[in-house]
Amino acid sequence: xxxxxxxxxxxxxxxxxxxxxxxxxxxxxxxxxxxxxxxxxxxxxxxxxxxxxxxxxxxxxxxxxxxxxxxxxxxxxxxxxxxxxxxxxxxxxxxxxxxxxxxxxxxxxxxxxxxxxxxxxxxxxxxxxxxxxxxxxxxxxxxxxxxxxxxxxxxxxxxxxxxxxxxxxxxxxxxxxxxxxxxxxxxxxxxxxxxxxxxxxxxxxxxxxxxxxxxxxxxxxxxxxxxxxxxxxxxxxxx
Amino acid sequence: xxxxxxxxxxxxxxxxxxxxxxxxxxxxxxxxxxxxxxxxxxxxxxxxxxxxxxxxxxxxxxxxxxxxxxxxxxxxxxxxxxxxxxxxxxxxxxxxxxxxxxxxxxxxxxxxxxxxxxxxxxxxxxxxxxxxxxxxxxxxxxxxxxxxxxxxxxxxxxxxxxxxxxxxxxxxxxxxxxxxxxxxxxxxxxxxxxxxxxxxxxxxxxxxxxxxxxxxxxxxxxxxxxxxxxxxxxxxxxxxxxxx
Numbered sequence: 001x002x003x004x005x006x007x008x009x010x011x012x013x014x015x016x017x018x019x020x021x022x023x024x025x026x027x028x029x030x031x032x033x034x035x036x037x038x039x040x041x042x043x044x045x046x047x048x049x050x051x052x053x054x055x056x057x058x059x060x061x062x063x064x065x066x067x068x069x070x071x072x073x074x075x076x077x078x079x080x081x082x083x084x085x086x087x088x089x090x091x092x093x094x095x096x097x098x099x100x101x102x103x104x105x106x107x108x109x110x111x112x113x114x115x116x117x118x119x120x121x122x123x124x125x126x127x128x129x130x131x132x133x134x135x136x137x138x139x140x141x142x143x144x145x146x147x148x149x150x151x152x153x154x155x156x157x158x159x160x161x162x163x164x165x166x167x168x169x170x171x172x173x174x175x176x177x178x179x180x181x182x183x184x185x186x187x188x189x190x191x192x193x194x195x196x197x198x199x200x201x202x203x204x205x206x207x208x209x210x211x212x213x214x215x216x217x218x219x220x221x222x223x224x225x226x227x228x229x230x231x232x233x234x235x236x237x238x239x
Numbered sequence: 240x241x242x243x244x245x246x247x248x249x250x251x252x253x254x255x256x257x258x259x260x261x262x263x264x265x266x267x268x269x270x271x272x273x274x275x276x277x278x279x280x281x282x283x284x285x286x287x288x289x290x291x292x293x294x295x296x297x298x299x300x301x302x303x304x305x306x307x308x309x310x311x312x313x314x315x316x317x318x319x320x321x322x323x324x325x326x327x328x329x330x331x332x333x334x335x336x337x338x339x340x341x342x343x344x345x346x347x348x349x350x351x352x353x354x355x356x357x358x359x360x361x362x363x364x365x366x367x368x369x370x371x372x373x374x375x376x377x378x379x380x381x382x383x384x385x386x387x388x389x390x391x392x393x394x395x396x397x398x399x400x401x402x403x404x405x406x407x408x409x410x411x412x413x414x415x416x417x418x419x420x421x422x423x424x425x426x427x428x429x430x431x432x433x434x435x436x437x438x439x440x441x442x443x444x445x446x447x448x449x450x451x452x453x454x455x456x457x458x459x460x461x462x463x464x465x466x467x468x469x470x471x472x473x474x475x476x477x478x479x480x481x482x483x
Binding site: 138140141143144146147148159160 | 289291313314315317318321322324326328329330331332341342345346347390391394
């Protein structure tokens with residue numbers, strides 16, 4: 001069965017007929033638009049959002065690990081809040097509520113802010129967990145060698161926690177990339193929104209979303225592989 | 240001259256009374272072995288001496304510094320009294336050489352070049368100079384403990400404590416470590432050693448302190464405590480470990 005007849009049979013038979021000749025054209029258009037319009041925005045959102053989320057997550061995780069009084073309770077409320085709310089709701093909240101307080105952000109800025117707050121909370125938990133995973137004996141050993149708190153963290157604890165955190169961080173970055181598709185809802189033309197708009201005009205949902213899926217997969221799969229690879233390497237290192 | 244002075248030290252872990260009034264002194268150049276059943280508070284006592292554990296009552300002076308005083312600079316205390324742990328506790332992400340040079344450079348402000356030279360000398364002394372660039376994970380337990388001893392010595396402490404340094408080692412590896420320690424004692428290093436190795440105590444220690452249930456039961460020359468203990472509790476312990 002060739003692609004034409006497959007596409008035709010997949011739809012409602014005769015009703016799909018007018019489009020069957022355009023499949024190659026539609027495919028090409030989709031690839032071009034995804035590649036030139038959607039992909040750059042998705043990558044930009046992913047990278048920028050993840051970098052800011054890493055910064056936020058590191059600071060939050062470290063402060064909670066060090067149990068800085070008062071601040072740690074506030075940060076725990078933030079982390080619990082983010083983990084207990086749907087990302088879509090956070091996005092809506094920022095998009096629709098901030099203007100009431102006369103804070104007007106662009107769709108892009110809102111998206112980055114929402115992604116940062118959301119992913120940052122999860123990353124802070126990874127950071128905190130990895131810091132807690134370093135045995136107490138390492139702290140004591142470093143203390144006994146007259147290293148002060150900053151030196152102990154900088155040279156002994158954090159370097160070990162960093163290698164532990166790489167696999168879960170890579171995993172989180174995949175979730176983050178996929179979460180960028182949610183921001184299509186606030187009219188940001190990233191991959192998913194480009195796909196939805198194209199689908200409305202070309203009337204080929206299967207083709208449109210199949211190619212969209214391919215884009216996301218190609219984006220996420222190497223990171224996923226990296227995560228799995230790192231996990232193996234660290235398992236061997238800390239055996 | 241006493242370099243370590245412990246007076247009526249009490250230590251509680253919440254409800255648990257671990258040290259119930261410990262007093263002793265250690266003179267410069269002396270090697271003192273602490274023996275006693277597990278749970279008697281020997282390790283806790285060592286950990287109190289460098290401030291890893293806070294005490295609730297009593298006083299601890301190390302080289303003139305009041306360790307019990309919450310205002311004391313613990314970093315300064317720890318530059319003067321080193322410790323070697325049962326589980327070695329090397330930093331797994333650093334090579335053996337860096338394990339030694341890191342605290343030298345960061346905590347003592349030694350020039351990196353000089354720190355490396357010092358570290359290499361000490362690694363030669365403990366017999367693992369060829370392992371300088373290896374990560375701890377690739378060393379045997381005995382080699383790791385040698386590295387840990389070199390790391391503690393590199394700080395040039397006035398006192399070194401050993402917390403069951405051979406208990407985590409295979410029997411055939413303990414001899415080498417004990418030799419290194421005996422040589423150190425002979426050089427005149429002030430040492431506090433928690434160990435069940437009575438052979439080492441006889442050979443290298445000036446004095447033995449026998450502890451049980453958070454108290455010092457008796458102390459004296461190692462051969463006296465091992466062969467003609469005055470206290471029933473000491474006698475029983477010596478028989479138990481002798482039977483093994």
